[in-house]
Amino acid sequence: MTILASLSPRSLAAPESGIVELVNYARGREGLIPLWVGEGDLPTPDFIAQATQESLKAGETFYTWQRGIPPLREALVRYYQRHFQKTLAPDNFYVTGSGMQAIKLAIEAVTSPGDDVVFLSPAWPNFAASAELSGARAIAVPLNFEHGKWQLDIAKLEDAITPKTRALFVNTPSNPTGWTASHDDLRAILDLARRNGLWIIADEIYALYHFGDGRAPSFLDIMEDGDRILFVNSFSKNWSMTGWRVGWIVAPAEIGQVLENLIQYSTSGVAQFMQAGAVAALDRGDDFIAENIAKASRSRDLLCDALIATNRVQTLKPDGAIYAFLKIDGVTDARRTALDIVDKTGVGLAPGTAFGEGGALFMRACFLRDPGQIATAAARLAGYIASL
Numbered sequence: 001m002t003i004l005a006s007l008s009p010r011s012l013a014a015p016e017s018g019i020v021e022l023v024n025y026a027r028g029r030e031g032l033i034p035l036w037v038g039e040g041d042l043p044t045p046d047f048i049a050q051a052t053q054e055s056l057k058a059g060e061t062f063y064t065w066q067r068g069i070p071p072l073r074e075a076l077v078r079y080y081q082r083h084f085q086k087t088l089a090p091d092n093f094y095v096t097g098s099g100m101q102a103i104k105l106a107i108e109a110v111t112s113p114g115d116d117v118v119f120l121s122p123a124w125p126n127f128a129a130s131a132e133l134s135g136a137r138a139i140a141v142p143l144n145f146e147h148g149k150w151q152l153d154i155a156k157l158e159d160a161i162t163p164k165t166r167a168l169f170v171n172t173p174s175n176p177t178g179w180t181a182s183h184d185d186l187r188a189i190l191d192l193a194r195r196n197g198l199w200i201i202a203d204e205i206y207a208l209y210h211f212g213d214g215r216a217p218s219f220l221d222i223m224e225d226g227d228r229i230l231f232v233n234s235f236s237k238n239w240s241m242t243g244w245r246v247g248w249i250v251a252p253a254e255i256g257q258v259l260e261n262l263i264q265y266s267t268s269g270v271a272q273f274m275q276a277g278a279v280a281a282l283d284r285g286d287d288f289i290a291e292n293i294a295k296a297s298r299s300r301d302l303l304c305d306a307l308i309a310t311n312r313v314q315t316l317k318p319d320g321a322i323y324a325f326l327k328i329d330g331v332t333d334a335r336r337t338a339l340d341i342v343d344k345t346g347v348g349l350a351p352g353t354a355f356g357e358g359g360a361l362f363m364r365a366c367f368l369r370d371p372g373q374i375a376t377a378a379a380r381l382a383g384y385i386a387s388l
Contacts, residue, residue: 040295066335175205
């Protein structure tokens with residue numbers, strides 16, 4: 001038996017990321033405009049970095065609270081009061097080593113091997129892969145795509161539920177589609193979960209990136225005491241902290257010890273000096289968030305207007321998140337086309353094949369970048385589309 005063959009079947013089945021494949025293929029090329037991953041073009045603001053440096057200088061480098069330092073959990077309370085008009089307690093918050101770990105721990109908390117988790121697709125691929133690595137089955141329910149717009153079909157979601165289903169994973173605003181659930185959508189999903197005794201894992205990382213009036217609708221607006229909802233989130237997008245790998249879970253206080261145990265036996269917590277930076281982000285970062293959202297809105301319009309004007313692209317301006325999900329007429333192999341686009345135009349897009357069922361004919365572009373750079377990328381892409 002070879003060394004590789006001696007590994008566990010579950011680990012061998014972990015898929016290669018279709019996004020990372022493109023990044024590795026073209027990373028570092030001269031003149032590249034990288035729209036393939038979900039991050040902006042600004043580094044972490046100085047006031048966050050300075051808070052981290054001060055913590056390091058103060059010697060805050062020892063083991064610390066598994067659930068997160070009290071000042072950070074209290075800052076999360078204030079953040080939710082300001083942005084969600086929801087009064088929560090510090091015992092509702094659990095700091096994790098990234099949004100990805102928040103998702104992984106949420107899956108492990110509510111599923112056992114052999115259970116099903118139903119999710120809406122196209123979707124960020126890491127959720128389904130993480131569920132499968134935990135021994136659960138990830139069951140995709142495609143959103144409907146008509147006239148450039150994505151919509152939820154609640155009947156399809158209900159049809160996917162079986163006696164093995166333990167949870168629904170709902171990402172809204174959605175990566176990659178930009179689909180944003182209405183309050184009516186959320187009520188229908190929550191009613192479905194209540195009737196079937198299911199948990200909801202709610203990924204609302206893009207809640208503030210909403211291009212309507214105010215933030216996007218949230219399960220926090222409609223839930224009641226006793227509802228089984230775990231909210232997973234990250235510092236990555238709002239405050240340009242993608243490389244920090246700090247996230248959090250919002251959960252009923254009754255399961256706090258379980259979550260603390262899961263953190264203990266995976267990472268044993270997040271470094272205290274990084275949490276100090278996260279406190280500064282929450283308490284002093286609202287203006288920076290507003291600037292990021294305004295930039296994303298301008299760049300969204302530039303990119304989508306230019307591509308829609310080609311009359312060869314099916315899409316509408318997304319209601320939320322930071323992505324345009326594009327269906328280019330004549331494209332039948334998104335992976336091959338993404339490789340061709342980066343070779344011929346220097347624009348890096350993520351192939352829709354990376355996002356599962358319903359995404360194979362699409363390309364994803366992250367527009368959280370300088371509008372001038374987005375205009376250049378849009379012109380290059382429009383030229384490429386015209387040549388097809």
